[in-house]
C-alpha cells in the first residue's frame with residue numbers, strides 16, 4: 001500500500017489488519033450477501049464506530065424505516081449516537097409516496113438530488129446506501145449499468161467513502177447485477193455457512209479492494225456488544 005492513501009477503519013476487530021488498515025478513502029465498496037447475513041448491521045457498525053472517531057456518517061435507508069433500524073441497532077449494543085454525527089436518512093417512505101403519485105420516473109433524479117444536497121451541507125466522510133435493490137425496486141432505469149456508472153462516479157467525485165449494500169437472492173451465485181461488481185472499488189461478501197449439523201456461521205470475505213493488497217481468505221464474523229470481529233477460520 002502506498003503511504004499517501006488514507007484508510008478508513010472499519011473498527012471490525014481483525015478486518016482492518018486483513019485490509020491493511022481499512023477501506024481506502026474514497027472507495028465505493030459493495031457489501032453483498034443473502035438476506036439475513038448482517039449486511040445492514042455491519043454497515044451500520046462501520047458508520048457507528050467511525051462517528052465516535054471524528055468521521056461523520058450518513059446512512060441512507062430505503063428498506064427498513066429509520067426508527068426500526070435505530071432500535072435494531074440499539075438492541076445490538078450500538079446505542080449512543082447523535083444525528084449530528086450519524087444521520088439516518090429514511091428514503092423508503094419518499095420512494096413509496098412517489099410510486100403512489102406515479103412520479104416514479106423522477107425518483108432516481110430526486111434521490112440523487114437529496115444525497116447531493118446532504119453531502120454538500122454536511123461534511124460526511126462515509127455514506128451507506130441500503131440497498132441498491134430497493135433503489136430500483138419500483139422501476140429500474142432503462143439502462144441500469146449506465147445509471148450505476150453515473151451514481152458511482154458522483155459518489156467518487158464527492159470524495160465520500162461509500163458502502164453500497166446489495167442483496168444476493170437465495171439460489172443465485174452472481175455477486176451483483178448490472179455489472180456493479182466491476183464498477184465497485186471493493187467487494188465484501190457475507191454468507192451463511194453450515195458448520196456441522198446444526199451450527200450456522202456467518203463468514204466474511206474481501207473479494208476485491210482496489211488500492212490495497214488484502215487477504216482473500218474467509219473469516220468467521222461475530223458480533224458482541226455492538227462490535228463486530230472476524231477470526232481466521234483455522235482459529236475459529
Ligand SMILES: Nc1ncnc2c1ncn2[C@@H]1O[C@H](COP(=O)(O)OP(=O)(O)O)[C@@H](O)[C@H]1O
Nearest residue numbers: 033034035036037038039040041042075076223
Ligand atoms: N445481537 C445479535 N447478535 C447476532 N445476530 C443478531 C442480533 N440481533 C439480530 N441478529 C440477527 O441479524 C439478522 C439480521 O441482520 P441484518 O443486518 O438485518 O441482515 P441483512 O441486512 O443482511 O438482511 C437477523 O437474522 C437477526 O436474527
Ligand SMILES: [Mg+2]
Nearest residue numbers: 039040063130
Ligand atoms: Mg438489510
